[in-house]
Amino acid sequence: MAGPTTAERGADDDLRSGPSPARRLPGPRTLIILSLALVLLGGATVWLLYGSSWLRVERVSVSGTRVLTQAQVDETADVTPGAPLISVDLDGIEARLRQKLPRIDSVEVVRDWPHGIDLKVVERTPVLLVEKPGKGGKYVEVDAKGVRFATVSEPLKGVPLLEMELARSVAPRRFGADRLVRAAVRVAGDIPDAVARSTRLVKVRSYDSISLELTDGRTVMWGSGEKGRAKARTLTALMKAAPDARHFDVSAPTAPASSAS
Incomplete structure (x- = not known):
């Protein structure tokens, strides 16, 4: 007499092994701990960027000037010393320089972490x-x-x-x-x-x-x-x-x- 087919043997194995166990979801306690960790991490990041003294403006660097002096560009940029680096309005600095110093053709204003603002000037020729x-x-x-x-x-x-x-x-x-x-x-x-x-x-x-x-x-x-x-x-x-x-x-x-x- 012929033995069981492959399909029948597979069905028997499934019956013996039973249903796959469901994945356990994190419990309420774990979710609370994860939420608190995220809140603490976010608060620490905000404090680091805005409240700490580690990431504040300490210098403004000017490059690319030929006729204009670095002092002229620095004064017109009007970057507040000690301000949080993340809060510096880069677009505002660019607009102010182009408006008040028409000799400037273009200027790139970038943050130089952790303490600097770089002004890369291209003068008109x-x-x-x-x-x-x-x-x-x-x-x-x-x-x-x-x-x-x-x-x-x-x-x-x-x-x-x-x-x-x-x-x-x-x-x-x-x-x-x-x-x-x-x-x-x-x-x-x-x-x-x-x-x-x-x-x-x-x-x-x-x-x-x-x-x-x-x-x-x-x-x-x-x-x-x-x-x-x-x-x-x-x-x-x-x-x-x-x-x-x-x-x-x-x-x-x-x-x-x-x-x-």
């Missing part, structure tokens, strides 16, 4: 100077974004002066002053480095008529601010090919010209 109207010889610095951010009493070496000499045919309602300044800034950013170092003046007569005057008296007709990279490459090649030329025209980079007078 002037690409043009705009002479302020009236007497006094003041100049406004303009960065590569067209932002006018600071006034200086003397022109900066290596930064060209912007001269707006608009032709009568230029309609202000079509090309506003801000747009023309942005066009000049764009040109200043595209000038080859070797030429930029000797550029004294960026002259704007219209949106399509922007020229350069170099410190040695040479001039460059740049045209509009478009195709700047192509114009820069063409100007570099043209100056090498015609070293004695005094006037260069790269307004149409595919058909440049130079002349000695």
